[in-house]
Amino acid sequence: MLIKELESKNVTVKGPVAGSRQTNDGERLQWKMCFIEADHDSLPLPFFIEWGETEEKRKPKLAALSSHQAGQLQLKNIYCAVHNLEESISKWTKLLDIQSAQSYKDSLLDARCQKLYVNGGNLIFCSGTQGVVHDTLKKVGERPFLVELDHALTPQQITVQGASFKFNK
Secondary structure, eight states, X not given: OHHHHHHHXXXXXEEEEEEEEEOTTSOEEEEEEEEEOOOTTSOOOOEEEEESSOHHHHHHHHHHHOOOTTEEEEEEEXXXXXXXXXXXXXXXXXXXXXXXXXXXXXXXXXXXXXXXXXXXXXXXXXEOSSHHHHHHHHHHOSEEEEEEEEEESSOEEEEETTEEEEEOO
């Protein structure tokens, strides 16, 4: 059904591709994935997973795996550097059938940004001519550059392989 919906939007889809693995306790996990074909110069598009079991069965298992020394972390926002804010917002809102907020000036990032409301963690697209957004675009192109997580035991920000992770209380 998802593939047909994406194709109706003139999106080229690869898949579904079946996958599986065995956990340490011997359980066999199964899934199917589909990928959206896109040009390589733009922000990488999402892929979609259909799990081989219901959410009701998966959630308790995931909860057991989600403990982290930093706290019971919850994804809040993923910030993405993009060349053309309006074009990117238009493309992603149509692709995912989601709503966006008004664009705003983020003085800390020195960029124009706009939030896309996604269940489970929002996407915030940013475009700028200087600062971290501009540097990200210049070095690696359109990519996520900041992940913001809530419910950390201690607020902090770390950088791993050029991407920043901000832990909020």
